Amino acid sequence: MIVEALILFSILVLHGIVVWYRRPPKSAPGPRGVPVFGNAFFLGKEAHKTFRDWGKKYGKVMNVRLGSKDWIILNDFPTLQKAVVKQQATFSGVATSPMFWELTGGNYGLAFVDYTPRWVTHRRHLVSTLRRFEIGKRSMETKILIEASQLTEFLHSTNGKALDIGDLLHKMTTNILCHALFGKRFEYNNPTLCSLVDIISVMVSEELGKPMQTALLFPWVRYVPPVSKSCDKILDWRIRMLDLIDEVVVEHEKSYDEDDMRDFIDCYLKEMKAGKEHFTRKQLLYEISDLFLAGTDTTSNTLRWCLHVFLHYPHTQRKLRKAIFDVLGPTGNVNISHETEIPYVQAFIYEVLRFHPLLGMGYRSTTQDTELEGYSIPKGTPVIANLWAVLRDPDFWHEPETFNPDRFIDEKGNFFKPSHVIPFNLGGRQCPGERLARMELFLYLVTMVQRFEVLPDPDATELPTKDVIIGGGLFFSPPSFKVVFKEV
Numbered sequence: 001m002i003v004e005a006l007i008l009f010s011i012l013v014l015h016g017i018v019v020w021y022r023r024p025p026k027s028a029p030g031p032r033g034v035p036v037f038g039n040a041f042f043l044g045k046e047a048h049k050t051f052r053d054w055g056k057k058y059g060k061v062m063n064v065r066l067g068s069k070d071w072i073i074l075n076d077f078p079t080l081q082k083a084v085v086k087q088q089a090t091f092s093g094v095a096t097s098p099m100f101w102e103l104t105g106g107n108y109g110l111a112f113v114d115y116t117p118r119w120v121t122h123r124r125h126l127v128s129t130l131r132r133f134e135i136g137k138r139s140m141e142t143k144i145l146i147e148a149s150q151l152t153e154f155l156h157s158t159n160g161k162a163l164d165i166g167d168l169l170h171k172m173t174t175n176i177l178c179h180a181l182f183g184k185r186f187e188y189n190n191p192t193l194c195s196l197v198d199i200i201s202v203m204v205s206e207e208l209g210k211p212m213q214t215a216l217l218f219p220w221v222r223y224v225p226p227v228s229k230s231c232d233k234i235l236d237w238r239i240r241m242l243d244l245i246d247e248v249v250v251e252h253e254k255s256y257d258e259d260d261m262r263d264f265i266d267c268y269l270k271e272m273k274a275g276k277e278h279f280t281r282k283q284l285l286y287e288i289s290d291l292f293l294a295g296t297d298t299t300s301n302t303l304r305w306c307l308h309v310f311l312h313y314p315h316t317q318r319k320l321r322k323a324i325f326d327v328l329g330p331t332g333n334v335n336i337s338h339e340t341e342i343p344y345v346q347a348f349i350y351e352v353l354r355f356h357p358l359l360g361m362g363y364r365s366t367t368q369d370t371e372l373e374g375y376s377i378p379k380g381t382p383v384i385a386n387l388w389a390v391l392r393d394p395d396f397w398h399e400p401e402t403f404n405p406d407r408f409i410d411e412k413g414n415f416f417k418p419s420h421v422i423p424f425n426l427g428g429r430q431c432p433g434e435r436l437a438r439m440e441l442f443l444y445l446v447t448m449v450q451r452f453e454v455l456p457d458p459d460a461t462e463l464p465t466k467d468v469i470i471g472g473g474l475f476f477s478p479p480s481f482k483v484v485f486k487e488v
Helices: 002-021 047-058 077-085 098-103 117-132 140-156 166-182 191-203 206-217 219-223 227-255 264-273 281-295 297-312 314-328 343-355 387-391 434-451
Strands: 061-066 069-074 362-365 370-372 375-377 382-385 452-456 469-471 475-477 483-487
Touching (some): 047 061, 047 069, 047 387, 077 370, 077 382, 098 227, 117 264, 117 434, 166 264, 166 281, 166 297, 166 434, 191 206, 191 227, 191 281, 206 219, 206 227, 219 227, 264 281, 281 297, 297 314, 297 343, 297 483, 314 343, 314 434, 434 452
Antiparallel strands (some): 061 069, 362 382, 469 475
């Protein structure tokens, strides 16, 4: 009896192994890993680099089993363009899990929800509303310059003391979204602003991001400690943010005037009052929450990467200041029209975005059965767009591991942007706030460099590490470090 049981068990195990390693017809090549876990334990701390290296062996379209699912990994720009641009609707879904269903309150919001008619409607409304407030009497440029002046005043008061201004930069970028979404800014010690920044920082932290990523690969661990505890914590923080946003929405409802659209909330309430399909209060709360999560920490981290670059490549800071002085002098006021007049600033920003992208990998899924480069990809297949690999691809970039803003300056001295520069993602999931983010980066950077020289902390024994901290399993953040702002 025991022998028969062992034989049966062995047959079942062998059958399971055969099924695990069997590939569907026309499936893309790639590592299968080990049963149950796939390649999850072989990714290391820098999955973007691991995927890039595996792609050299398996090709442009790679099928990597992670957990129990096959994931498609795209590491190069031409293949990515064929997928997410030419088949935009097909590759604009999101990789889902029970945890994501909880995080979205049942598929509400924008960042973590699937590609549906409701998603398309709200994304279009968001993009058109943001464009509406980029110009005119409530110009976002004016709002950004207000925050820039606050930054200048603060840096003047530091008297050359070494400090980490990460929290200040986060409050600045959060205030810009408060301008656009809430129609007002907050003082930096305001409880509402401080709460928003704290919530965002926690929700995109590595501490909570890694359990979220684990729950995506292995849905069952959502209910297994300690992952379950971390998932519950991030849901609690999400509710805190929703409650905070709801208070602002209530204020808007009380003072609403259909003839005076002050901000995004007013524009959304107008659609609700008109009875537009899919426009609900719940969607509004989750959508604003997603915008804060995706649009503040990323921009502030890019500014921190700019400071980080100044320490490791000080000659770029000197060249940047000279370019600014040639147009504005040491005291001239900057505005967004100076973008074309100071091409090296744009070149520097894009090189920072290339070298230290906001988003290392974009997560998607297919919305229908499709083919790519001759390989079959079933509906619902998770897809990773390895943006980091595209931005370091030696087939497109000369010496990609070298920081060099001049790669974005043409023979006539003008700034130019190659099509394969995709730090803000690509296709249907491209960042809707890209223009706003670029305005912030330009105006803040010119303001800082025109008036201050960024120097290393004199008490530090070495420069800050070049390693990244992958917050939330998605965003590439610099390590904490201090700098000195010396007045020019």
